[in-house]
Amino acid sequence: MSERSAIKDKRRWIIKVGSALLTNDGKGLHIPAITELAEQIAFLRDKGIDVILVSSGSVAAGVTQLGMKARPVKVNELQAAAAVGQASLVRHYEDAFQPYRINIAQVLLTHSDIANRERYLNARSTLIKLLELEVLTVINENDTVATDEICFGDNDSLGALVANLVEADLLVILTDQNGLYTADPRSNPDAELLFEAQADDESLMAMASGGSKLGRGGMLTKLSAAQKASRSGASTVIANGREERVLERLYAGELLGTYLHASERVASRKQWMAGQMKISGTLHLDAGASKVLKEAGKSLLPVGVTSIDGQFKRGELVSCVDPEGNEVGRGLVNYHADEASKIIGKPSEQITEILAYGGPDELIHRDNLVVHR
Ligand SMILES: Nc1ncnc2c1ncn2[C@@H]1O[C@H](COP(=O)(O)OP(=O)(O)O)[C@@H](O)[C@H]1O
Numbered sequence: 001m002s003e004r005s006a007i008k009d010k011r012r013w014i015i016k017v018g019s020a021l022l023t024n025d026g027k028g029l030h031i032p033a034i035t036e037l038a039e040q041i042a043f044l045r046d047k048g049i050d051v052i053l054v055s056s057g058s059v060a061a062g063v064t065q066l067g068m069k070a071r072p073v074k075v076n077e078l079q080a081a082a083a084v085g086q087a088s089l090v091r092h093y094e095d096a097f098q099p100y101r102i103n104i105a106q107v108l109l110t111h112s113d114i115a116n117r118e119r120y121l122n123a124r125s126t127l128i129k130l131l132e133l134e135v136l137t138v139i140n141e142n143d144t145v146a147t148d149e150i151c152f153g154d155n156d157s158l159g160a161l162v163a164n165l166v167e168a169d170l171l172v173i174l175t176d177q178n179g180l181y182t183a184d185p186r187s188n189p190d191a192e193l194l195f196e197a198q199a200d201d202e203s204l205m206a207m208a209s210g211g212s213k214l215g216r217g218g219m220l221t222k223l224s225a226a227q228k229a230s231r232s233g234a235s236t237v238i239a240n241g242r243e244e245r246v247l248e249r250l251y252a253g254e255l256l257g258t259y260l261h262a263s264e265r266v267a268s269r270k271q272w273m274a275g276q277m278k279i280s281g282t283l284h285l286d287a288g289a290s291k292v293l294k295e296a297g298k299s300l301l302p303v304g305v306t307s308i309d310g311q312f313k314r315g316e317l318v319s320c321v322d323p324e325g326n327e328v329g330r331g332l333v334n335y336h337a338d339e340a341s342k343i344i345g346k347p348s349e350q351i352t353e354i355l356a357y358g359g360p361d362e363l364i365h366r367d368n369l370v371v372h373r
């Protein structure tokens with residue numbers, strides 16, 4: 001099927017694995033699931049695919065390690081279990097990836113980290129650098145400081161946020177069901193598996209309900225994650241992580257799981273980003289910088305900026321105007337206004353000396369810049 005064969009061309013995958021898959025019926029982490037995941041991710045990386053893993057399982061691991069009889073109800077007990085379990089979760093990932101000589105990074109994020117523009121840029125630039133360094137990043141919610149996911153059992157939306165953040169092409173949500181059924185297959189044995197749909201098809205929501213005892217988001221959170229991922233152009237596959245070699249077979253175009261297409265009408269991440277935020281300042285460009293931005297799609301270097309207006313912070317959206325005052329584009333600025341005012345007109349090699357720290361060469365990186373054509 002053509003849509004499935006197109007999966008091969010998706011170069012950046014976010015793979016989200018849920019508690020339901022990573023635990024052995026509540027008896028701690030299911031190590032073979034982690035080992036198999038490592039083998040399949042190593043396969044995808046060999047094919048040149050960038051992979052970031054969003055993994056749940058910390059609470060489930062911690063509950064067993066602490067000898068608790070069941071998943072606690074009190075939020076601070078859940079948080080404590082997550083803190084204990086996260087350490088062993090990552091240790092198991094390290095062990096599982098060691099035979100492939102793949103280094104692991106642990107990144108704990110919250111939704112508000114990504115809503116804050118400065119943290120958004122910091123998180124994005126760290127994750128992109130980790131990809132460049134060929135490290136496998138394992139992300140989980142930072143359950144100590146945020147309780148959204150832990151209470152609701154929803155790391156699915158974290159997967160979608162990461163897909164937006166690094167402009168992934170595909171979000172793969174691995175769970176304990178074969179995909180989205182017309183009704184919850186646990187209580188409806190006649191429910192049928194849906195092979196594909198549009199991510200923004202609201203009628204799907206009526207089919208989905210909450211999930212298991214260990215994770216708890218169920219299909220509802222997976223569908224809303226697919227909608228969020230679709231906003232920055234990523235399609236989503238919901239598939240059964242217990243299916244043998246599921247990732248390799250998805251890569252080969254096999255008809256597995258539910259494929260939720262990103263809507264074509266949806267803006268790319270850049271347009272989405274530019275449309276989302278208010279403008280916090282203006283950078284006045286010289287003629288040369290205006291030209292390379294428009295014609296060569298380059299990043300904006302400080303040397304091409306003659307003056308700035310506004311008290312913007314790092315990560316905020318600023319407007320770039322040419323010497324005639326016409327807007328050339330908009331982008332997320334890498335420096336606070338105070339710092340920017342010191343480095344404009346200067347070659348990037350001087351930034352470290354002027355600011356006494358080594359920031360990016362660009363005032364706005366081209367990945368974070370939307371130019372009007
Ligand atoms: N329409 C549906 N199709 C498939 N599964 C569904 C549906 N509605 C609810 N579910 C439930 O969602 C569960 C998976 O969600 P969850 O337990 O949160 O998993 P995870 O920990 O992988 O995020 C399934 O085990 C199933 O009981």
Ligand SMILES: N[C@@H](CCC(=O)OP(=O)(O)O)C(=O)O
Pocket residue numbers: 017018019020055056057058059060082140141143149150152153154155156214215216217218
């Ligand atoms: N962050 C916590 C809770 C997240 C959670 O349960 O999500 P999920 O199982 O993916 O629906 C954990 O790792 O256990």
